[in-house]
Amino acid sequence: MMVAESLASNNKVLKIRNLSTHYFSRRGVLKAVDRVSMDLRKQEFIGIVGESGCGKSTLAFSIMRLIQPPGKIVEGEILFNGKDLLKLKDEEMRRVRGKEIGMVFQDPMTSLDPLEKIGDQIVETIQMHEDVDKKEALEKAMKLLESVGLPGDRVNYYPHQLSGGQRQRVMIALAIALNPTLLIADEPTTALDVIVQEKIMEILEKMKREGRSIILITHDFSLAAEKSDRILIMYAGWIVEMGDSMKLVAEPLHPYTKGLIESVPDIWLARKIKTMPGFPPDLINPPPGCKFHPRCPKAKEICKREEPPLIEVNGRLVKCWLYE
Template structure:
């Protein structure tokens, strides 16, 4: 396995109490796999991604668990070592691309600078790589001379992807890389991510768009309120979801259920500083029973992991 996340816990210590944004999540995947993390807003997807590259914003921190990446535990290595992994071995495309581009710096200068901090090359060689990368994401080389504001949202997002893959990382984390883009550009970006998986990288794709995840991924991880509710083979999960939350999520997606009634999930996710006791999905779950007042176990069903009492007790 390229990455093994074990019982990971990331919390934000806020004035209103401790927010358990990622709560004992275990998940693993390998190179050549496209894994989508889905779930409603606020369920901990971005926090999980930030935990992997150890860029959790204040006041958050990893409080327990391990992230084994290529044999090293990323929760334990020094910041110096982490800095060499970030960018070089793990590339990340952030949810909001504007925040990571300096408006006063040309795209090319930023890319060249980044390449030179990691590789011993001449400036011309770095420029050559930067140009190649822009072409790979479908942008002309002359965009190296542009400032971020001269590009459209879709072009900026593609620059971010070029930056994330230019050092040839083993793992690419893409957090909602296509939100706010039109469908044609979205399709292009998804094709690019597909291609990266086929080249042998691992792709960790984060989205609230279940249809998009279903279309592309090898595996799907369904998150809810900081918990990993279900994880496993994408086809199986879409065709026969086990967790009531996965079922509800799928039924709320128009594209997957063209000939069926779309059913929005009633209610909304809990406040993570004060989650319901027992199963966090219980107040919205149509299968909830008495036992759900206790935390459900994580069980393995047919190669899938499910955190639900429906599968927890036999007989």
């Protein structure tokens, strides 16, 4: 953690230190997020990449403090603009959500009320936090829709009258309704086609240009590589590598990052793909030492016994014994 600290400088919007979120099941404790530390600078676009079950969504939900039992944040700090979100009262946290941190979820249909017009839902969100009359709020709602590339008259539509991509735009409009400084997008385009995905990404990039910080959570490595300034690779609850997107893709340090890049088909890199051996671990009984060692082509004796430290290499952080 010392290294992470050394990288720290001012204008940090978000500082996460040693965060652990566990799920308590009959079978045992599942460490979905396991002592994770990360930073997010102002106006930075960060991509969190990992497979399903690696803890990336749990991390996002932890930041929002939306973890439901049997899940629980067991330790750590989430410093957002200097205040520890984990120490806030529920009432104070509710004010942070939406107003300071906005979130966009994977499935917009489940987060939109099917029986209420789009406009009314945005108005409600605005009026919950701001003291404006209905007319003013509705005008604002139309502006918001326009800012995400939808015609303003869509305020009169019901969710089912919109396509998946349009709904996701509405979700972004809702998330930025109160002008939060941080926007978390959890697999916002997984269910959408590439062209729609591209348009949604353009909106996120625009949000960034307007001064917001963005966290994009995705299983699509190339998408994150293309859009984000910095990438965080998660595996089995750990951040195994993080650093500048371009450098990370050009010269991956962690064997998992490397394996992932080599196993993803890429439209422009006409090359064969390599099969990554094994499969993601059972997080209730993870392998000892480095959780990646059973799949790692470069595993050494120590990897099987001891957890690797987070090491700084060329301005990047990697959790691997290879660089010790």
